[in-house]
Structures are given as C-alpha cells and as structure tokens.
Amino acid sequence: EAQVTQNPRYLITVTGKKLTVTCSQNMNHEYMSWYRQDPGLGLRQIYYSMNVEVTDKGDVPEGYKVSRKEKRNFPLILESPSPNQTSLYFCASSSQIRESSYNEQFFGPGTRLTVL
Amino acid sequence: AQSVTQPDIHITVSEGASLELRCNYSYGATPYLFWYVQSPGQGLQLLLKYFSGDTLVQGIKGFEAEFKRSQSSFNLRKPSVHWSDAAEYFCAVDTGGFKTIFGAGTRLFVKA
Numbered sequence: 130e131a132q133v134t135q136n137p138r139y140l141i142t143v144t145g146k147k148l149t150v151t152c153s154q155n156m157n158h159e160y161m162s163w164y165r166q167d168p169g170l171g172l173r174q175i176y177y178s179m180n181v182e183v184t185d186k187g188d189v190p191e192g193y194k195v196s197r198k199e200k201r202n203f204p205l206i207l208e209s210p211s212p213n214q215t216s217l218y219f220c221a222s223s224s225q226i227r228e229s230s231y232n233e234q235f236f237g238p239g240t241r242l243t244v245l
Numbered sequence: 246a247q248s249v250t251q252p253d254i255h256i257t258v259s260e261g262a263s264l265e266l267r268c269n270y271s272y273g274a275t276p277y278l279f280w281y282v283q284s285p286g287q288g289l290q291l292l293l294k295y296f297s298g299d300t301l302v303q304g305i306k307g308f309e310a311e312f313k314r315s316q317s318s319f320n321l322r323k324p325s326v327h328w329s330d331a332a333e334y335f336c337a338v339d340t341g342g343f344k345t346i347f348g349a350g351t352r353l354f355v356k357a
Contacts, residue, residue, distance in 0.1 A: 133288075160343065169254075171335060172289075172347040179343055187344060219288060232277055232296075232339055236288035 131156045135220050141243045142210055150205045150240050152220030159225045161203040162187070162234070165196065165216040172219065178203055179225070210244040217241050236238035247272045251348035256266050258326050259356045266321040266351050268336030277339040278319040280310055283350075284332045294333075295319065306330070331355045 133154045142148055154161065164176040164187075174187030178197040192214055194206040201220075207214060221234040238244075248271045258264050270276060277296050281289040295302025300312040310321045319336060336348040 162345070164347075169349055171249075171251075171349040172337075174344060174346075177343055188346075211283070221289075233279075233291050233294060234281075234289075234345065236281075236290070238288045 131235070132218055133222055133235050135218075135240050137240060138238065139241050141245065143245050144211055145209050147180050148207050148242075150207075150218060150220075150242070152205065152237060153201045154203075154220075154222040154235070155201065156222060156224070156235065157200065158222035158235075159200070161197065161200060161220065161222045163188065163193070163203070163205050164219045164221065165205050165214075166219060166239075173215035175218075177204070210242075215242060215244050236244050247276075247338060247340055247346050248345065249346050249348040250335055251334075251336055253351045253352050254349070255352040255354065257354040257356060260328050261325050264321075264323045264326045264330070264353070266334050266336075266353070268319045268321065268348060269317050270319065270336075270338045271317065272338060272340055274340075275314065278310075278312060279337040279339065279345075280304065280308070280319075280321050281335045281337060281347075282306075282332050283335065289335065292321070326353075326355055328355045 136151045159180045163175040164172040166172050173189045176195040178184040220237040223234045262316045279294045280292040283289045295312045331354045333350045335350045339345045
C-alpha cells in the first residue's frame with residue numbers, strides 16, 4: 130500500500146530535550162516536505178526537499194532541522210524544543226515527474242507534539 | 246507575496262443542500278491549485294487539482310471546483326452534501342517553486 134508513515138504519532142516532551150520525528154514514504158517520490166498545523170493558521174511549510182541531499186527552508190524553519198540521506202526518509206529534528214513548537218506536524222511527499230499525479234502531495238497521519 | 250485566503254472559518258449546511266467553499270489566491274502567474282480535505286484526526290487527502298486547461302475540474306466524492314482567473318478564485322462546490330462530508334477543507338497554491346501555501350481552512354458542519 131502506497132503511504133507516508135510518521136513516528137511517533139503522539140509525543141510529550143520537555144523544553145530543551147532533543148527529539149526526532151521520522152517520516153518515510155514508499156512511493157519513490159522525489160519531493161518531501163514538513164508542515165506544522167496550528168488552529169486558525171492552516172498548514173505552514175517548515176522545510177522541503179527536492180531530492181536526496183537537497184533541502185530548503187519553508188516559511189517557518191526556525192528551531193527545526195532536516196536531513197535527506199535516503200530518498201524514502203525525511204526526518205524532522207528539534208534540537209532544543211520550546212513550548213511554541215507545540216503543534217500538529219505533517220510530512221508529505223509527491224512525485225515531480227510530469228504525469229497525472231504530478232505535484233499531488235500525499236500526507237502522513239500526523240504527529241501531535243507537546244512541549245512542556 | 247503569494248497568499249491564499251479562505252474567508253469562511255466555518256460553514257454549516259443542511260444535509261442534502263448545496264455547498265460552496267471560497268478560496269482566493271494572490272499570485273502573479275497561473276498557479277497550480279489544490280483542494281484538500283482533512284477528516285477529524287486524519288491527514289490531508291487531495292480532493293482535486295487544477296494545472297491548466299478546462300477551468301471546471303472534477304474531483305473525488307462528488308466535488309468540483311472552478312478556476313476564475315479574473316477573480317483569482319478557486320471555489321469548491323458540491324451539489325448535495327452528505328453528513329460524511331463534515332471535515333476541514335484546505336485550499337492550496339503551488340507556485341512551481343517547490344513551495345506550497347495553504348489557506349487557513351474552512352471547517353464544514355453538516356446539520357441532519
């Protein structure tokens with residue numbers, strides 16, 4: 130089954146304790162992206178990756194890091210989490226090949242993060 | 246700057262009634278336009294998309310949307326709403342530069 134998986138689904142942590150949220154896709158997509166969803170703000174893009182070893186900042190990158198060492202994985206790293214990073218996080222992937230599914234983003238189930 | 250506006254934070258419709266969700270975008274050229282739906286506790290699922298060509302696009306679950314360049318709009322419609330359509334709907338714009346901008350979302354409530 131084609132899917133994007135995220136782990137963990139729920140996480141409660143404390144300020145300053147480094148954490149990683151994993152994201153993996155099995156569709157051989159070139160493009161992957163991280164978003165955070167906050168009430169009234171919709172989804173805001175944190176980082177995206179056009180392919181292996183190619184990443185760039187989205188609209189709200191401060192406090193986050195990413196890496197893309199393999200095509201299928203795109204982990205989100207919070208080196209020193211703060212309470213304002215409490216949010217719902219989504220990973221997404223899409224194909225950049227011009228076919229019918231071009232640019233359609235497939236989303237993971239989300240990770241609800243609480244930073245105390 | 247590019248932006249997407251969904252003017253309605255929430256909408257309530259009776260089951261069987263028609264639905265229109267509004268979306269306006271700000272972008273100089275013709276963007277790629279999308280509507281996604283998010284059911285409670287779920288990720289987002291693509292309803293439909295517009296890249297070029299026919300300005301009226303059909304999607305899944307009986308939804309359609311019309312691109313109007315003169316109004317910079319991409320409104321989502323459904324002729325008869327079902328209770329299972331209750332969800333949050335997001336309009337999104339892709340400017341072709343690998344960045345996607347989402348609207349704030351419209352939450353749809355369906356009355357029995």
